[in-house]
Amino acid sequence: MKAARFHAQHDIRIEEIPEALLRPDAVAIDVAWCGICGTDLHEYLEGPIFISPKGHPHPLTHEQEPVTMGHEFSGTVSALGEGVTDLTVGENVVVEPYFVCGECAPCRAGRYNLCVKMGFIGLAGGGGGLSERIVVDRRWVHPIGAIPLDEAALIEPLAVGHHAFVRSGAQRGDVAFIGGAGPIGLLLAAVLKAEGVTVIMSEPSAARQAKALETGVADHVLDPSTEDVVARVRELTGGVGADVGFECSSINVVLDQLLDAVRPAGVIVNVSIWGKPATLDMQKLVLKEIDLRGTIAYVNDHPATIRLVQQGKVNLAPFITARIPLDRLIEDGFETLINHKETAVKIIVSPRG
Template identity: 55%
Template sequence: MKAARFHGRGDIRIDEVPEPEVGPGQVKVAVDWCGICGSDLHEYLEGPLFIPPPGSPHPLTGETLPVVMGHEFAGTIAELGDGVSGMSVGDKVAVEPYLVCGKCPACAAGRYNICRTFGFVGLSGTQGGFSERCVVDQKWIHPLGDLGTDVGALVEPLAVGYHAARLSPMREGDTAVVFGAGPIGLVTIASLKARGAGQVISVEPAAARKGKAPGAGADVVLDPTEVDVTSAVRDLTGGAGADVAFECAGIDAVLAGAIASVRPGGTVVNVAIWGHEATVQMNALVASEVAVIGSLAYCEDHSDTIALLRDKKVDAGQFITGRIGLDDLVSGGFRELIDNKEENVKILVSPQEALL
């Protein structure tokens, strides 16, 4: 079968690979759509980062590059392994693309997203969503019901935003400011609104992304090239500052802006995956007793995220800005997002010509 494999920095190839075999307790998914994530772009430009390099096999898979990429995917069940129940061939499903040990203190506490040896389907081994078929354990399969598999491919990034919103101390009616209106910023905005935020402020300089923010649920959009964001947020909050801020860009100046924009005793949630060591002015935290917490991916969030989509509390379709075939992954997907990022949010990739 065809699969897109990462061979090294700037080197992704469409290879012929063996179709994976389904084992006991596993489900084979025929992939319909897989989204290109910002972390995929980081791997392409700066990696290997999460992808295990030669000589350093992943502790759970025992594998190194080349690996099949793609972790934001959905499709239909093609085959069920022995012992799998409650599912049928042909069901539409989204995949929670985790690899976890199940034994460490984090896993024992139910926080498997911070498993000490965790990995991801699409980053840590031969399985990935940029392929025709993928096999995962039943526990990572989430039924979509009547939702389309294109929307299903957005469940994973939406769950990232939902998890960040849930992890934060935001209460109903609070003001939140989201720095960055790329894919993760937009889904964070949508998740905050769905969870009852009173006012959501989006901070974004790119014209196309600014245009998407209101549709995601932003009440106010601030352009940092046109206004002093800290002053504007304080004006919008009666001088207090936002209750919580979300850093979705991975940029030092943006992190500083997030810290400066929250009220005394407020919280900054870092959602971005950084491509470099961050610089933080610690005195800015101390002076206002600002808390900074990290939010990694998701944990028990997929079902709630799917429910938001079914209840039409989030319009995920607005985030899809392109659909391409697997053969066009690099030129029509990765390079398009890198070279024209201001014009794109989420590009979906399908290995099935019939869906294009």
């Protein structure tokens, strides 16, 4: 079968590889669509990062580069392993793409996203969504009902937004300020709107500003290149400040703005992955008693996330800006997102196209 394999920085190849063998308590899935994640771009430009380099196999999968990529994917069940009785062949599903040990303290506490050996399908090994077929343990497979398979490829990043919402403690009627309207920022905004939170976004890209407004996920969109976003947030909140802030850009000036824009005793959730250390004005944090929280991926978020889409509270279709075949992954996918990220939001790939 065809698969996109990471060999080294700037070296991802479309290759023919053997199909994975079905095993007990696992499910074979014919992949329909797979999204290109910002993490995939970091691996291509700077990796290996989460991918295990040669000589250092992952502790759970025991795999190292080259590995098959892709962790934001949807597909159809094509076979059931021994012991799987609650799914059917032909059922459409998405995958929570984890490897966890099940033995460390976070795993035992149910916080498997913090597993000390945690890895992701499509990065740590185990196949990936940028291939025609994959075999996944039943635990991680989630039925999606009638959600279209192309839209379902966005369930995984939407779950990232849902977990960030949960981490924030935001309540219906609160005001949230999001710094950055990239794919995660927009999908986080969609979750917040679905949960009754007023959303203010800051984003310099005109195309992404328009996407935030046309999809209805933001109540107010601010342009940090032309206006004082902190002053505007205070104006929009009657001088109080936002209840919660979300850092979705990995840009230090945005983090600084969030510290100024949230109200005293407000919460800031850092959602983005930083490529280098950030600086933090601790005096602002202390004097306003701001609660700064991290968030990573998701934990038990997929069922609630899927329900938001099934109930029509989140419409994923407008966030898909291109659909491409696997053979055009680099030219029309990675290069577009790297060089034209101001216009592209989410590009999804058909491994069978």
